[in-house]
Amino acid sequence: MNSERVESRENRTEAESGPLPPNTDMKPPVDLIDTGRSLKLQSATPHLVSLGSGRLSVAITIIPLNKEVTRIGREDASVPQDITIQGPGVRAEHCIITNRSGFMTLDPCGNLCTLDGVPITRPTQLTQGERHVAVCVCVYVCVCK
Numbered sequence: 001m002n003s004e005r006v007e008s009r010e011n012r013t014e015a016e017s018g019p020l021p022p023n024t025d026m027k028p029p030v031d032l033i034d035t036g037r038s039l040k041l042q043s044a045t046p047h048l049v050s051l052g053s054g055r056l057s058v059a060i061t062i063i064p065l066n067k068e069v070t071r072i073g074r075e076d077a078s079v080p081q082d083i084t085i086q087g088p089g090v091r092a093e094h095c096i097i098t099n100r101s102g103f104m105t106l107d108p109c110g111n112l113c114t115l116d117g118v119p120i121t122r123p124t125q126l127t128q129g130e131r132h133v134a135v136c137v138c139v140y141v142c143v144c145k
Contacts, residue, residue, distance in 0.1 A: 030062050046104050048083075048097075048133065048140040063140075065104060070097040097126070106133065 030047075033040040041062055050061040063083060073081040077092035085094070091111050098105045104126040106113060113120055114134040126133065133140040 030064070046099060046102060050140050065097055065099050068099055070099070072096065098123075 031042045033042060043062065043064070046065040048063040048065065050059075050063065051057070067082065070083065071077075071079065071081045071093065072083045072085060073094040074086060074090055074092045075081070075084045079093060081093070089112055091109075093109065094111045095106060095108045095113050098107065105123050106115070106120065106126055107123040108120055110121075115124060115126070117134075
């Protein structure tokens with residue numbers, strides 16, 4: 001999976017002191033809010049949340065879906081993939097997620113994908129809170145508008 005870097009102007013440490021692009025009127029894709037007892041990630045844009053690649057993983061990854069087409073597949077695909085995954089049954093170009101004005105659709109491209117445990121065989125609209133968007137062996141939570 002791609003390791004996306006989330007940057008917020010307000011919450012950077014000195015170790016991350018490299019320059020950010022000039023501040024335009026655009027907000028960062030994800031706001032990081034320290035509540036005192038936890039960290040809250042908030043985004044106004046559709047995204048996937050990955051809770052890691054295995055039972056022992058401690059990483060949480062936020063993957064913005066701000067492109068019109070997000071390609072998911074292996075690193076060795078003939079077309080570069082936006083999210084790379086690996087595992088048994090993963091095809092080079094496994095599936096795509098399209099974003100049409102905030103309406104998200106998962107197209108399995110004939111490969112194994114499920115939504116909340118139900119296999120899908122044709123393009124299917126994703127809705128807020130789809131708990132398990134499984135692309136072969138990788139599981140995500142979909143957060144749409």
